[in-house]
Amino acid sequence: MSNLANQNIYTVSRLNAEVRRVLESEMGIVWLVGEISNFSAPVSGHWYLTLKDSRAQVKAAMFKGRNRLVQFRPQNGQQVLIKARLSLYEPRGDYQIIIDSMQPEGDGRLQQEFEQLKMKLAGEGLFSQDHKHLLPEHPRCVGIVTSKTGAALHDILNVLKRRDPSLPVIIYPTMVQGNDAALHIAQAIGCANSRNECDVLIVGRGGGSLEDLWCFNNEIVARTIYSSQIPVISAVGHEVDVTIADFVADVRAPTPSAAAELVSRDNSDKRQAFVNYQHKLLGEWRYYVSQHKNALQQLQYRLNQQHPMYRLQRQQQLLDDKEARLRRAIERHLTHTRQHIARQEYRLQLQSPVRRITSQKHALSIAEGQLKDAMQRQLLKRRYQFGMLTEKLDTVSPLSTLSRGYSITQDEQGTVIHNTTDVKPGDKLITRVADGEIYSTVTSS
Structure with missing residues (x-):
């Protein structure tokens, strides 16, 4: 019974090591938003800071292998979004986070919301190829959901006019930017489905920033595209722009003009078929990547946990901590030494012959004054006595x-x-x- 009890008795080192392992293995990767304070960047190249909000704070470290990728210099008081893993600094028992990436809060928050919604919808199967419709080989009518004043509509109509002037087109005008744009886009897609006038829909707009394209990263738009009985081609922005609508749509076109080429006939039906197969393959590849990305991240995380770099990082943090403690100890020693020297200088000044000579000079000056006064008094007294004797002498003088x-x-x-x-x-x-x-x-x- 005593042996079992002894096995449950932890040393402090063992307890901290166990807690660190639990934090790193159970919690995994977390996203945090907060305000930077107590930022420091010692000569080792690592960053140490505190991330806080109005009610709590947590210590954080970002090692130089990762902070070199940050595109800005963190400042105290700055709001940031970070991706990090939980850990424990064993020598002090401090719970902390190890930062993997850092972004200013505005851009970072949008990117985080994008990733979260993508993972959620992928988990629900909205990106599945099994649900996607094939584009009609020879569309009878094309619907366009976009702004009636935007450049995207102009580009689509120009391509359709050049390639297939006889193809009917129905425009479902909508807002494509702003807080209410997502609802308007969803309503336009719903309107096209209820009227059932066309057999393919192009949904999109021209290029812009992540914030400009944000309405196409909205959940209601994604679910509306998923529920559409009409095949949907997503044509949002430029080729490098990727939105949630691209993953949900039946086909993703790199640009609005490319979408118009997909739905229009030209003299080469084989080329059109090739393009269709190419985009289908691209869609399947994107779905495959999306499905396996999370698994790869988990495997990468598990691999990273076994990587000697993390142990080296902990040792580097320990070295920085000891360096800081040594610096403080040296400063305390220097302060104590300076105080001791100051006290010795004061005592030396008290025993200085200069002070004694000055004191003796002062005493000598006083004694000299007293001597002069005594001599003056004695001289007056002798003069008086001499006068008296002179008078007496005069009385008997011949x-x-x-x-x-x-x-x-x-x-x-x-x-x-x-x-x-x-x-x-x-x-x-x-x-x-x-x-x-x-x-x-x-x-x-």
Whole structure:
């Protein structure tokens, strides 16, 4: 019992691998329409994007082997129609789609609707050769379902006039372009059948874009042609234009003029028979291709699933993912390193001798100012003290006494003469008075 339980225990890797296999094998090819966002195109050449609508989104990848076929450069916000297969990116467990083809939504949507209707009607047997009528060998009257003002009618009538002027023609005019054209075409075909005036119908118009020819890709027109009791020749556009009406009609003519040649007699009945057989063979070939195209697509899909390219694509996506993670890790490391360097530079600036010298210069400037102030105060104080001492000195100075009329007499050696006995005739004397000195010589004592 424990062994059975252990068999049902999955690893994450095994679970993701199983889910991927289920998605790729069960869902197959899907068509999606949505808006592009988060578009990226790394150097590997692959495209990665998100496809979204108003309520949901899904991740998508388109590898370079396929995106080289895309005729435009995808842009964020662009509406597109894509053909893709479901898958799972195992390393992250992300559900995703692998895009096989991409088209702008307008043209792509019409092409998708064309393919869907063709597959639906083919499945119902509307293209089957067993249901197709043979064209009358010698038509008695030809009906034409087209615009009464179009070039196609002019071309058909010119050919009929040149090849078989006696052949009666009935025109069932109708719109061949626009939203209401399909209903008008179906009504014209129905009118021809109800009146039963002709034994072959040419239904068509001149060439144009897929949108211009769209009324001939309408289901109601297809079913009306299928239900017609009168053989119908589809003559829509040019030879390269293909519509649903071509597949349902009894015979497809490459152009309106070619349709007129099919129904008109000329001098070569064998040539006409050959052309009829040729177009019948072409119709059978188209039916065969239509019947086997889906089977071939399924076989191609199964073959592609075994192709090493898909494994290589998954490995390439894994490489892109790791490259992106490595780039983010490098950026984080660089950011961390830059922050560390910035912090170290800040700390270095805090310890820089330039800042200390600037600080010491500032302190020295302050100390110098303080010293000058102290010296100034000390000088003022000394001057004051000097003034006081000078005043005191003046009070005891002999100069003050001299200024009151007294004098001091000294000999040449500077000895003060106190008595007459201190001198003798001939001595040189210096008498100091208030405003100077008087020199004299002793004549008698």
